[in-house]
Amino acid sequence: MRITKTLGEYLLGAGALAEFPRVLSGRADGPTDRVVYLFDHFFSEGGLAARLPIKKHDTVRYVDTTDEPTTEGIDALVAELSVGAPIRAVIGVGGGATLDTAKAVSNLLGNGGRAADYQGWDLVPRPGVFKVGVPTLSGTGAEASRTCVMMNHEKNLKLGMNSDHTVFDRLVLDPDLTASVPRDQFFYTGMDTYIHCVESLGGRFRHGFADACSDQALRLCREVFERGDMQNSENRERVMIASFLGGSAIANSYVGLVHPFSAGLSMVFHTHHCVGNCIVMNVMDEFYPRETEEFHEMTERQRVRIPTGLCRDLPDEEYRALYDATIIHAKPLANALGDDFKNVLTFDKVVEIFRAM
Ligand code: NAD
Ligand code: ZN
Numbered sequence: 001m002r003i004t005k006t007l008g009e010y011l012l013g014a015g016a017l018a019e020f021p022r023v024l025s026g027r028a029d030g031p032t033d034r035v036v037y038l039f040d041h042f043f044s045e046g047g048l049a050a051r052l053p054i055k056k057h058d059t060v061r062y063v064d065t066t067d068e069p070t071t072e073g074i075d076a077l078v079a080e081l082s083v084g085a086p087i088r089a090v091i092g093v094g095g096g097a098t099l100d101t102a103k104a105v106s107n108l109l110g111n112g113g114r115a116a117d118y119q120g121w122d123l124v125p126r127p128g129v130f131k132v133g134v135p136t137l138s139g140t141g142a143e144a145s146r147t148c149v150m151m152n153h154e155k156n157l158k159l160g161m162n163s164d165h166t167v168f169d170r171l172v173l174d175p176d177l178t179a180s181v182p183r184d185q186f187f188y189t190g191m192d193t194y195i196h197c198v199e200s201l202g203g204r205f206r207h208g209f210a211d212a213c214s215d216q217a218l219r220l221c222r223e224v225f226e227r228g229d230m231q232n233s234e235n236r237e238r239v240m241i242a243s244f245l246g247g248s249a250i251a252n253s254y255v256g257l258v259h260p261f262s263a264g265l266s267m268v269f270h271t272h273h274c275v276g277n278c279i280v281m282n283v284m285d286e287f288y289p290r291e292t293e294e295f296h297e298m299t300e301r302q303r304v305r306i307p308t309g310l311c312r313d314l315p316d317e318e319y320r321a322l323y324d325a326t327i328i329h330a331k332p333l334a335n336a337l338g339d340d341f342k343n344v345l346t347f348d349k350v351v352e353i354f355r356a357m
Contacts, residue, residue: 005164006248007144014233016174021053023170027130028089036087038063038102040094040136065097070151071115078108089130095137103148103166106131116152124163133168136177138239139189139274141196141247143171158263175236186231187304188274190239193246194221195277198291199256200249203335213249217242225298256336257287260329267325268318278306283356311354323350
């Protein structure tokens with residue numbers, strides 16, 4: 001049994017961003033305290049930065065989220081930010097990619113070394129710099145989780161810094177910030193919460209707190225995606241809360257089959273996390289029959305297109321690469337199918353599933 005850390009302090013509600021100065025109070029609000037603001041590149045236009053109390057000696061960077069964060073990219077950013085006055089706070093404003101970037105940067109500023117040194121479990125020795133998350137896209141749970149996922153091209157793996165020190169110190173949860181998200185993206189990322197909870201509840205490992213969070217997050221997802229306009233203001237707040245609960249659930253339990261297959265797509269085709277999960281969930285009838293049907297109903301109700309045909313006719317070596325990048329995720333696969341998961345997920349079975357996508 002381990003001592004569990006959950007995120008303690010947050011501001012929630014439409015318009016919460018206006019209260020942002022309060023989250024720095026007592027931590028980084030002195031006249032000379034330097035704060036680093038990392039915004040998703042979408043916000044390089046539109047004036048969002050002007051709504052924050054940015055001082056002239058603070059640093060603002062726009063994170064290019066065209067591709068998911070890499071260890072090399074994080075190292076380069078930290079090297080650049082380290083020049084100048086000490087940094088008292090790191091603020092991440094964006095979706096999962098930007099929030100993860102802020103978490104990784106904070107850990108490295110507090111501990112030195114390189115991003116790859118801390119990919120794994122409980123390898124971050126000391127707290128990082130005070131960090132605040134401001135999600136602008138809901139679903140990954142990155143705002144609540146104890147990890148920050150990065151691609152490591154040298155080692156050909158995608159892994160986070162799983163550590164209590166990775167958890168944000170404070171959050172600003174303002175559903176107004178997700179109003180500009182394109183519909184498909186809003187659905188794909190929102191579904192990450194649904195899938196986290198389905199996988200967690202469908203697994204063998206049980207944790208009372210995780211189960212309770214998952215149950216509640218699923219209820220909110222159903223309210224949002226099975227009815228009406230998923231992006232109206234009430235629903236944007238519901239997805240924001242569901243994402244937070246789903247991230248808290250997964251921090252105390254495990255995913256199942258969808259994430260390993262999605263990681264396979266991500267390693268071989270660089271498919272982004274959330275759309276990759278949807279591509280996989282679309283064909284999970286055999287393993288999560290009721291939930292796959294429900295997923296189809298939600299895609300139809302929201303009139304969102306899930307890409308298909310991605311893996312239909314590939315050369316053998318690509319199927320081999322997909323198999324290897326999927327089957328390596330032993331913990332979630334064992335959570336879903338038991339320790340002898342390789343008896344179910346034979347090479348041929350895995351290829352059949354990828355072909356169906
Ligand atoms: P993202 O951060 O990759 O952003 C997706 C797109 O949405 C980008 O083009 C971005 O510019 C745009 N966007 C973001 N906010 C917007 C807004 N308000 N208006 C318009 N456009 C906006 O997307 P994501 O799905 O939130 O995150 C995926 C990332 O999260 C992956 O890198 C994945 O590895 C990571 N992840 C982390 C965890 C965790 O626990 N740390 C869990 C799951 C996924
Ligand atoms: Zn996920």
